[in-house]
Amino acid sequence: MNASAHRAFSFRRIAAITGNTLTELTRLKVFYVLLLFALVLIGNSIFMAQFTFQQEFQVLKDIGLGAMSLFTSLLAIVATARLLPQDVEDRTVYTILAKPVTRFEYLAGKLAGVLLLLAISLLVMGALFFLVLSFREHTVLRETTQQMSAAPPEQLAEALRAVQASAFNPNLFSGIAIIYLKGCLLASLTLFVSTFATSTIFTIVVMVFVYFIGHLQAIAREYWLQTNGAGWITRIFLAFVALLFPDLQTFNLVDDVVAGTAIPLALLAKTATLGIFYTGFYLLLAWSVFYRKEL
Amino acid sequence: MMRFFLVLMSVALFGAARFPLEHAISTAHRELHLRAVDFNLGLREQLGQLGFVAALSGFRSLVADALFIQAHVAWERTEWGRVLLLFRQVTTLQPRAILFWDMAAWHMAWNASVAALNDSTQPRLALRIKAQREYFQVGKDFLERGIQNNPERPQLYEALARLYRDKYIDHEHAAEFFAKAAALPGAPSYEKRFAAYELSHCAGREREAYEHLRRLYDLGENERLPTLLLRLQDLESKLEIPLDQRIPDRVP
Numbered sequence: 001m002n003a004s005a006h007r008a009f010s011f012r013r014i015a016a017i018t019g020n021t022l023t024e025l026t027r028l029k030v031f032y033v034l035l036l037f038a039l040v041l042i043g044n045s046i047f048m049a050q051f052t053f054q055q056e057f058q059v060l061k062d063i064g065l066g067a068m069s070l071f072t073s074l075l076a077i078v079a080t081a082r083l084l085p086q087d088v089e090d091r092t093v094y095t096i097l098a099k100p101v102t103r104f105e106y107l108a109g110k111l112a113g114v115l116l117l118l119a120i121s122l123l124v125m126g127a128l129f130f131l132v133l134s135f136r137e138h139t140v141l142r143e144t145t146q147q148m149s150a151a152p153p154e155q156l157a158e159a160l161r162a163v164q165a166s167a168f169n170p171n172l173f174s175g176i177a178i179i180y181l182k183g184c185l186l187a188s189l190t191l192f193v194s195t196f197a198t199s200t201i202f203t204i205v206v207m208v209f210v211y212f213i214g215h216l217q218a219i220a221r222e223y224w225l226q227t228n229g230a231g232w233i234t235r236i237f238l239a240f241v242a243l244l245f246p247d248l249q250t251f252n253l254v255d256d257v258v259a260g261t262a263i264p265l266a267l268l269a270k271t272a273t274l275g276i277f278y279t280g281f282y283l284l285l286a287w288s289v290f291y292r293k294e295l
Numbered sequence: 296m297m298r299f300f301l302v303l304m305s306v307a308l309f310g311a312a313r314f315p316l317e318h319a320i321s322t323a324h325r326e327l328h329l330r331a332v333d334f335n336l337g338l339r340e341q342l343g344q345l346g347f348v349a350a351l352s353g354f355r356s357l358v359a360d361a362l363f364i365q366a367h368v369a370w371e372r373t374e375w376g377r378v379l380l381l382f383r384q385v386t387t388l389q390p391r392a393i394l395f396w397d398m399a400a401w402h403m404a405w406n407a408s409v410a411a412l413n414d415s416t417q418p419r420l421a422l423r424i425k426a427q428r429e430y431f432q433v434g435k436d437f438l439e440r441g442i443q444n445n446p447e448r449p450q451l452y453e454a455l456a457r458l459y460r461d462k463y464i465d466h467e468h469a470a471e472f473f474a475k476a477a478a479l480p481g482a483p484s485y486e487k488r489f490a491a492y493e494l495s496h497c498a499g500r501e502r503e504a505y506e507h508l509r510r511l512y513d514l515g516e517n518e519r520l521p522t523l524l525l526r527l528q529d530l531e532s533k534l535e536i537p538l539d540q541r542i543p544d545r546v547p
Contacts, residue, residue: 051367054394059360066357073353154517158483181355213351220320243310244303247317248353255356256329259391260448267323274316281309285302292298 013101016114019108025079025117034078035121038071038171042129058129060136061258064129065175069254070117072183073211079117080190081203082288084108093295104287111191111283118183126176137167174268181275182251186211188282189246195223195289214248217241246278256262328391328444350388359388361396366402375407379433386437393450396441404434404458431462452476453486456493466496487511488523495526505530512542 012091025031042064051059087093096106140163148156190207197203253263323329350358366381382399389395408430417423438455445451456472459465470493477486488511494504508527511518523540531541 055363055398058392058394061361062356062360066354066360070355154484158485162483212348212352236352240307245309245313250317250320250324252353252354252355255359255389256327256391258356259389260393261327261329261391264323264327267320267327270316270320270323274313274320277316282365285305288305289298289302293543 007104008102011116013105013111014112017096017106018112021083021110021113022116025113025142028079030078031075031117031121034071034075035124038067038125040123041067042125042132043158053144053163054166056136056140057133058258060133061172061186063143064125064132065172065179065254065258068122068125068129068176069179069182072122073177073186075121076114076118076183076186077190077204077211079189080111080114080263081194081207082200083114083191083196084194085197085200085203088295097295103290107195107287107290108283109189111279111286114191115184116188118180118187122180122183130172133167137163137280140167169257169260171257171261171263175254177268178251178253178257178271178275181272182248184279185246185248185251185275185282192282192286192289195286195293210245211248213241213245214249215252217245217247218249220251250274333480334510355388356392359385359392359395362388363398366398370402373410375410375430377401378402378407382437382546386441388442390444393441393445393448396437396445396451397454399440400434400437400454400458402434403430403437404462408434408462431458431511434458434462447449449476449479449482449486453482453489456489466493469493470497488518488520492522492526495530499512501530501533505534506538 084093089098093106097103140162143161144159145156148159151159186207189210190203193206193210194200194203197206251269257263322485347363349355350418362381363383366378366385369377369381379399379402382395382402385386385395386392386399401484408427411426411430414426415461417426435455438451438458441451452472453476456469456476459472460469467545470490473486473490473493479489487507491504491507491511494500494507497504503526505527508523508530511523527542530536
């Protein structure tokens with residue numbers, strides 16, 4: 001190939017690495033175990049007939065979205081943590097980087113593969129979740145219609161509206177979108193950690209800590225801003241924590257979505273912007289470390 | 296070493312750059328009553344270490360559900376103290392879930408209160424009545440705190456109105472809370488009727504109640520339900536409304 005014709009950045013090369021990473025990840029047993037676990041959890045929530053329909057839908061949505069959130073976060077960390085060490089161990093990375101592929105393209109392709117896998121998993125889980133919800137909603141609607149067959153049409157219509165309102169609300173889509181954004185952030189951060197980590201286990205352990213600190217970070221920041229009694233050492237420490245770790249509570253709206261709170265589009269857009277910033281920044285950071293890494 | 300500090304600096308700089316956006320999002324969350332959970336030592340003691348960590352890690356609703364199911368089991372076993380404790384935890388974890396406040400209040404004011412009144416281990420009626428009224432109060436507290444956390448949703452106002460109507464026989468407050476529920480977006484159409492019914496039982500407010508009921512009556516056939524006609528006729532007699540202004544409908 002003519003060196004001058006070679007482009008410094010190519011989406012096609014990234015797409016090739018993405019496709020390859022996705023294939024590689026879908027062959028992982030852990031992926032199927034996690035997916036199966038999540039699907040069983042979502043599917044199981046159908047067996048809650050002893051509750052009233054409001055209770056049943058509340059629990060069903062909580063378990064469904066909770067399982068999606070847990071699985072997506074776990075998969076984002078576990079799948080990304082093993083990407084680089086595995087490639088080094090299999091020596092695939094040498095074969096790829098010996099070709100005219102830049103290190104940034106390699107990392108971007110790897111990350112895009114994980115993000116694609118997360119999107120596919122969320123689609124599968126989301127489809128099952130809505131299927132279960134819709135099935136239960138139709139059953140409850142049918143039962144309500146039968147029970148209230150003698151009631152005036154206005155009362156029946158109101159009862160059916162109440163069932164529909166407790167079962168489905170469009171904000172569930174916002175909730176799933178935010179779960180995905182959180183997954184993207186975690187995958188990108190894991191990729192960064194894995195560029196300097198010594199092993200997959202080390203990356204996973206670090207990410208578990210980051211996950212917990214990330215959720216506590218907002219509390220730290222509020223404390224930092226509001227408290228007047230804290231000494232300067234405490235303040236510096238809290239500022240350090242707040243600046244260094246991502247605020248994962250920002251992406252923690254599922255609990256409120258399930259409770260029926262409407263998430264305004266502007267807030268969703270701001271959260272999405274923040275998620276994209278985080279993902280892009282950690283990718284750049286991963287590249288800055290990986291760029292000079294001796295393989 | 297130099298690279299490590301550069302990376303650390305970049306992370307800190309990015310942290311400072313994202314701060315305004317995160318602050319704006321936090322403000323929006325507060326305005327919308329999102330993430331309204333107060334993670335304090337009290338909650339830590341109530342939930343236990345594992346539950347507290349899970350709640351902090353983004354699985355608040357799952358922990359709340361697990362506790363809610365435990366509360367359901369405790370209710371089936373009529374362990375009222377445990378039901379109360381679990382519902383306190385559930386509502387602390389999920390203050391935006393109307394269902395949990397409503398269920399907590401219902402268990403306390405309707406179920407636990409009846410159990411307390413019929414408690415065969417307590418021979419003194421006065422103490423049984425006292426216990427019953429304490430449970431009414433606990434139910435009312437749940438609803439009032441639920442309203443504080445969800446001021447824009449009509450369901451808990453309605454539940455509080457029902458509690459005033461059925462347990463305290465306080466028509467004045469019942470009318471007030473039915474009316475508050477009716478004024479909120481998404482309220483069922485019957486809230487207005489219920490507010491007027493309750494008002495019709497309040498001594499000294501018969502004229503006001505009559506005007507409310509008459510307005511509803513004039514809205515058309517859909518509003519002319521047996522209770523409305525009955526209450527209107529009763530008020531027409533009390534207020535000595537001239538015969539030509541009275542409603543023609545008669546309840547059989």
